[in-house]
Amino acid sequence: MCVLANIDNDLADAELDIVIDCARAMGVEDNKIVLINRWVLDSLILSKTGQIIMEQNNG
Numbered sequence: 001m002c003v004l005a006n007i008d009n010d011l012a013d014a015e016l017d018i019v020i021d022c023a024r025a026m027g028v029e030d031n032k033i034v035l036i037n038r039w040v041l042d043s044l045i046l047s048k049t050g051q052i053i054m055e056q057n058n059g
Helices: 002-006 013-025 030-055
Strands: none
């Protein structure tokens, strides 16, 4: 859910509310939701960085 909510680089309040509600319904602690979302954001940044690096002309 965090990936879907962040895929457009804009985590709207309504999206965040849905993620939190679903996670709580599955028994996920709030602090773990924050950590998961941070991991997702870091992964998206790393992926974008890799794309930029691979597109650069290295020769």
